[in-house]
Amino acid sequence: MIRFLLSASVALLMGCSSTKKDSETVLFAGEIVNPTSDQVILLKGGVKVDSAKIDNNNRFEFKLSSIENGLYHFNLAPEHQYVYLEKGDSLMVRLNTIYFDESLVFSGTNEETNNFLLELFLATEEEDSAMYSEYYELEPLDFADKIQSLRQDKVATLNELNSENLISEEAIKLLTGSIDYTYNRYKEIYPFQHKRKTAEENLHDLPKDFYSYRSQIDYGDHTLTYLRPYYDFMKAHFGNLSYMSCKNECKNAHEDESKQLHYKKHKLHLIDSLVIEKELRDNLFRNVAFDYLLKKKDAPENTEIFLTEFKKVSKNNMHIEEIENLYQGIANLQPAKVIPDLKVMTFNNENKTLTEIAANKKVLFYFWSGTNKKQYLEIFKRVSILKEKKPDHELIGINIKTDYDQWKTIISTLGVDPSSQYHSNDFKELTEKLVLYPMNKAIITENAVIVDGFSNIYKN
Structure with a gap:
């Protein structure tokens, strides 16, 4: 209504x-x-x-x-x-x-297409939660039936709209892709999440036709490249393919290098062999690089091997500068390095640098955005606990992705001490140089020198 x-x-x-x-x-x-x-x-x-x-x-x-x-x-x-x-x-x-x-x-014009696309987006947000809370625990056949039921509901609505000739053939293809790739992604994720949820020792055996849709995957559809369900499916799909093929074929092939490096190289080559569309290739290669560089710190020599392999298979990648900046950002946040000299704004509209703020004391920097109220309320709740746990540290909040006046309003409304809060207008620079993945990240310094550049505010 x-x-x-x-x-x-x-x-x-x-x-x-x-x-x-x-x-x-x-x-x-x-x-x-x-x-x-x-x-x-x-x-x-x-x-x-x-x-x-x-x-x-x-x-x-x-x-x-x-x-x-x-x-x-x-x-x-x-x-x-x-x-x-x-x-x-x-x-x-x-x-x-x-x-x-x-x-x-x-x-x-095209209101039907756009409103339905939005409804699919909102429905997926709700269904994602249900997947993790209950559906992934189902046995394979029951899970497949549940997925088919959810998919058919969306297809029936789309068919009803299409029967009134309100949607073009191009739009029908887009909306059908959004539905199909959303539910096929859940199937790609299922065996791993089912094992995690049920604590089974091995991945569950699946029916022979569980992945029957794979014969219809289009790895080169330019019209779907930036459709989120299509891209998210591809990430899950290549994660599944890489793990399964490596598990069955590679055996002890990773003995001369880390498992992490071996697996990521395997994934790069699978993408290279299957994906045709240039922008999708670049985006998927970027995802592998970020996943490798951020999630698990590998030996420096392995990281160099990965980047060499990455450049070999992903020639002229449109994200190469971003990836190299990330690599450099990680290098600059190692212990004993001085924290990057980035400018931020005070509550009184004055410029300060992070090195100035961190000088002559112990500091824990944390980060938050005014776009996610639940996130920043949880962050500030955690900060109040850390003040008691780390009385020798000054806790400094850096705000990102928020309008300056809106940031000041949030600070005032919550009654947070403004002298401990700073605002950044340059999200890209801050993200790259401080490697802000994930947003729960914290950076600990002493006398402006990094003690831990990759801490987590909830693990201190």
Whole structure:
């Protein structure tokens, strides 16, 4: 009912929600309640298409004279979401940033495609939780039946929309892909999660047709490259393939190098042999590199071997600079190094560097974002405990991905001491140089020298 009322209000803002397309020009406009940025950025894949200012009435508007039909993202920092656009579209969006995805609603041409794509996104968030809490414990046949039931519900809704001829063939392909790859991903993950949940000694035997969908996988579909369910499926799929093939074929082949390095090299070569589409290849190779560099620290000589192998199979990778920066960031956060001299802003709008803040004392730096209220409330709860556990350390919070004024409001509302809080406007630089993966990370220093560059605020 709430989404229906929102749709009606959006239709009024549009003047009408006609599906007639009079020209190839695309109008994409909207109203943002509680905007967190002064502009909306439209992207196709990782490339910026255009930007639009948000006016005094919280409205924005794109007029695009020549675009490719397909999936786009609109970014309202720090959030983003899909939008599907076709030539001739006149599409309106309305949202409230406080409840970003839940409040978002489309009206106009292609409203059916966009609202259904959003509903799939929201449903997946709910179903992910149920998978981990109960479904992965099911036996294989019961799990497969559950997955098929959930999938059929979405397919039935899509067929109903399609029967009214409201959705183009291109959009049907996108939405079908979103459904299929979402549920096939759960199957790729199932054997590992089932073993973990049931504490079985070995991976469970699966029915012969459990992965029957694999014969239909398209490893080179450009239209799906930036569709999250497609990409997430590919990550899970190659994780599964790498583990199983290595388990069955490699035996003791890793004896001359670490298991971690051997496994990641195996994964790189599988991606190289199967994936055709350049951007998908680059993104999957990036994922392997980040996973290797961040999750388990390997010997320096093994890391060098990995990077050499990575560059060999992933020539001209569009993420190579980011990966090399990550590698350098990890090197710069080793014990006995001075903490990077990055600038942050005080509550009183003054610049300070991390080395200044950390000088002549013991400091535990932690990080939080105003975009995730649950996360930062938990962080501050943990900080209050750490103040008692580490009375000899000063606990310093660094805020990221939050508007400066919004950050100050959060600090004031929570009654947090502003002298222990700093704000960064350069998320990219901070992330790369401090290697902020995951967000629970903490950095411990003494006299501005790193003691532990990869600590965790919940493990101190």
